[in-house]
Amino acid sequence: MMKVWLEYRQRVNASIDEFFIGLYEKFVSVVYGFGQTLVFTHQCARYMFSKPSRFSNMIQHMHFIGNDSIIIIALTGCFTGLALSYQIYIGFNLVNATNLVGPTVALGIFKELAPVLTGLIVAARAGGAMAAQLGTMRVSEQIDALEVMGVNPKQYLVSPRILASFLTLPLLCGAFDFIAIHGSELLCVNVLGLDSAIFWDKIETWIEPKDIIEGLIKSAVFGITFSAICCKTGFYTSGGAKGVGEATNRGVVNSMVWIIILNFFVSNIIRMYFTIAEAL
Amino acid sequence: MSTAVEITDLRKSFDGGNTFILKGINLQIPKDKVTVIIGFSGTGKSVLIKHILGLIEPTSGSVRIFDHEIKHMSEDEVIQLRCKMGMLFQHAALFDDMTVIENVMFPLKEHRPELGKSEIRRIAEEKLIQSGMEEIHFNKLPAELSGGMRKRVGLARALSLDPEILIYDEPTTGLDPILTEMVDDLILSTHRRIEGATSIVISHDLNAAFRIGENIVMLDKGTVLMQGTPQDFLNTDNKFIRRFVDKGIRRE
Structure with a gap:
């Protein structure tokens, strides 16, 4: 026993x-x-401004990340604005505070939803493409060929992608803000019967430029995050077509998780900065 | 006889010294000749080539290219050295988002931008024609080309900077006998055309080694088993090499 x-x-x-x-x-x-x-990321950041210039490469990547994502960002922004407005209207209607629907929606969109959703959408679309493209180049020896030709593959392939993402994400986030808030206005004024002048007046009263800037800064951070993660997984891919698929999947999933985790920390850091700056 | 590449007691381990891929390679690759490095898969041929290209650092030993020790070179010096070398990859490794002509223009744009676009294009066209490509294919993407054509474009790209050392990584692997012969002829004709060029061919095809090699190096388990002319290999008493050679010749 x-x-x-x-x-x-x-x-x-x-x-x-x-x-x-x-x-x-x-x-x-x-x-x-x-x-x-x-x-x-540190290595690639060092190469961003080294010679030869990769400016035209960066513009091409900005076009791919920005122009090719704008429709999906507009669509997501519009429906996010509509859905959020409706939910907040229902809640605020209970306490007779429907005048505050506009600023509440604006705060939620500018500070949280626009940067996070933009980051997630672009990470899935452009990040996946980056990981797959670099992974394919790795397994087909194209990256080795660059090295053999005396071309730094990180400087040629990765740095322009990270810089392009860093510059493009705030622009997309701004577009998201603009479309979402107008989507919200469309619903609040035309369907829920709120007054347009009050809607904009309350937003003007309660929303400060720093609220919009916070979202734009966060989206720039998310741009670096997803592009660095996806480029790294693609750059070090091994194992043929299966490896490329796995690297793409890993890159997109890791990017999304890190965007959500970083959102909390970056928000707090930015708020701390603004608090200290105001106190000074 | 002058030496293009001199390797002394080269050892390489990827796991901190537990197992060695290269176990003390001593090798001299003569200038102006076609050297074929043969050996079974996993004998360290590709690792050896990566050392010659300065892509990986040796665990111990020395690699000297044109009397310059690679491990003492700065990053810029290694890049300059790589410009003196051209490499044809096993599957050509063409950039699939660039056309044929853009692929060949790429190294020139990177390293000799002062030439100007039209001159770069002229050189690229010349290299493609020398490699046996017809003008009709110049604006095609690599995906639209056959295996043999891709090798030709890869060779034209490797030749674009007029390298002093040309490296061919298993150039005939996976090709049918006719294409294999075509690639072998291409290697030979390219070598004869470029004055002073040193060609290094990595292969496990003994027929190709005897057909094109003036100097043959046989690797086995990370060491040099034998180095010599094709005649030396035919006359050797080493049983292992004899068996390898007899099999190859019988197949031919």
Whole structure:
């Protein structure tokens, strides 16, 4: 009886050990991957302004990230504005505060929804394409060919993509803000019967430029985040077509998770900055 | 006989010294000749080539190209050195978003922008014609070309900067016998056309080695098993090499 009990205890202990070892290994691999991405981003940032200039490459990537995403951003922005306005109207109607629907919607969109949704949409669309393109170049030896030709592949392929994402995301976020708030106005004024003048007056009263700037800064950070993660996974792809598929999937998923995590920290850092700046 | 590449006691390990891919390679690649490096898969041929190109650093030992030690070179010097080398990849490794002519113009645009667009285009066209490409294909994308044509474009691109060392990484792998012969002839004709060029061909095809090689290096398990002329290989007493050679010749 005692022997059976001891064996059972050993098995339970082994399972607990296995669980915690697995958890520890996962944690280490996440920290390691994070560190690798930071080093990769730092290296690519150093090459951004080195010679030869990759300005035309960057413009091409800005076109791909920006122009080709604008329709989907407009569509998402419009319907986000409509849905959010309706939900907030229902809530505020209960306490007879429907005049505040406009600024509440605006705050939610400018500070949170526009940068996060823009980041997520572009990460899925352009980030996936970046990871797949670089992954294909890696497995078909095109990146090796660049190195052999004496061309720095990070400077040629990655730096312009990261810089283009950094510059384009705030523009897309601004477009999202504009379309979402007009979508909100459309619903509030034409369907829910709010007064247009009050809607805009309350927004003007309650919304400050720093609220819009916060969203734009966050979207720029998300631009660097998704492009660095997707480019890194694509750049170090191995294992043929299967590897490219896995790298693309990993790049997009990691980008989305990190955008959501960073959103919390970056929001707080920006708020802290504004608080300190106002106090000074 | 002057030497283009001199490798001394080259060792390479990717796992901190537990296992070595290259176990003390000593090798001299003569200038102006076609050197074929043969060996089974996994013997370290590609790792050796990456050392010659300065893409990876040796764990120990030395790699000297034209009397310059690679590990003592700065990043810029290594880039300058790579401009003196051209490489034809196994699957050509053409940039699939560029046309044929753009692929060949690319290295010139990167390293000799002072030439101007029209001169760069003229040189690229010349290299493509020398490699046996017809003008009708110049504006096609690599995906629209056959395997043999891609090799020709890859070769034209490798030649665009007038390299002193030309490296061919398994150029005939996966090709049918007719294309294999065509690529071998292309290597030979290119080598003869460029004065002073050193050609290094990585292969596991013994027939090709005997057909085009003036100097043959046989690698096995990370070491040089034998280096010599095709005649030296035919006359060797080493049983392992004899078996390898006999098999190759019988197949031919």
